Amino acid sequence: MLQAAGADCELTPIKTIGDTLDVALAESGDKEVFIKEIDEALLTGEIDVAVHDMKDVPTELRKGISIAAVPAREDPRDVFISTRARKLSGLPKGARVGTSSAARRAQLFIIRPDLDIVAMRGNIEGRLKKLHAGKVDAVILSASGLKRLGIGDVITEFLPPDRMIPAVGQGALAVEVKSRDRELVSFVHKACHNKATGIAIRAERSFLKAVGADYKMPVAAHAEIKPSGLVMQAFIATPDEAHHVIEKKTGSLEDAQEIGKKLAEEMLEKL
Secondary structure, eight states, X not given: OTTTTTOOXXXXXXXXXXXXXXXXXXXXXXXXXXXXXXXXXXXXXXXSXXXXXGGGSOSSOOTTEEEEEOOOOOOOOEEEEESSOSSGGGSOTTOEEEESOHHHHHHHXXXXXXXXXXXXXXXXXXXXXXXXTTSOSEEEEEHHHHHHTTOGGGOOEEEOTTTSOOOTTTTOEEEEEETTOHHHHHHHXXXXXXXXXXXXXXXXXXXXXXXXXXXXXOEEEEEEEETTEEEEEEEEEOTTSSOEEEEEEEEOGGGHHHHHHHXXXXXXXXO
């Protein structure tokens, strides 16, 4: 998109802590495991534009960094991948399912309390290797990550958002630049931003900020634009997964941020 708008671009791959993490995300205590090194490269001028998976971006950005654009969203759904069954419902009792997400774990426990849910570490390729090595019977991953890597054919079942609510920002990208570079902010926004996705992400991130959640708290939220306006559904559970709340809220597109905030407040009161 940047090249189509006239920019001369060069890709600069950067390995992050998250790519080699030897503990589960919930245990790391670091909200920036997949973005820290990239944002540091942006701030030092090593790169001009940073691209992140939106669900890895904390609601509070580093000082000096702005999200200039949110491109059109990829498939936001979670997916089931298994060597033993074609569907989640087909797994035998006690099957081992790997996930790094507290929200996926909590929702899986509601859907299939008979499964053995195992904490997973590392990137997508690493988790798939563990699946094929027989360390788990199935994994739950994001459709968008697999599709962007060109390996969507490994998916055995797509889990609809009303059954397994995705992580905040899942399927979307955050395109960051330095805040003070206003000319570049404007250029990137015009070249890459998708208005509809931007509105949905604004609602989801407002929800997450109001909850005040981190990787240890099971939280998920998904917003989409329909003829009736913005429709948002969310999931919150206590850290011990003993109690949970699932709610839906609708409203006008102009109130996206307020919808996310209000939904969080209402759900926290019920938790």
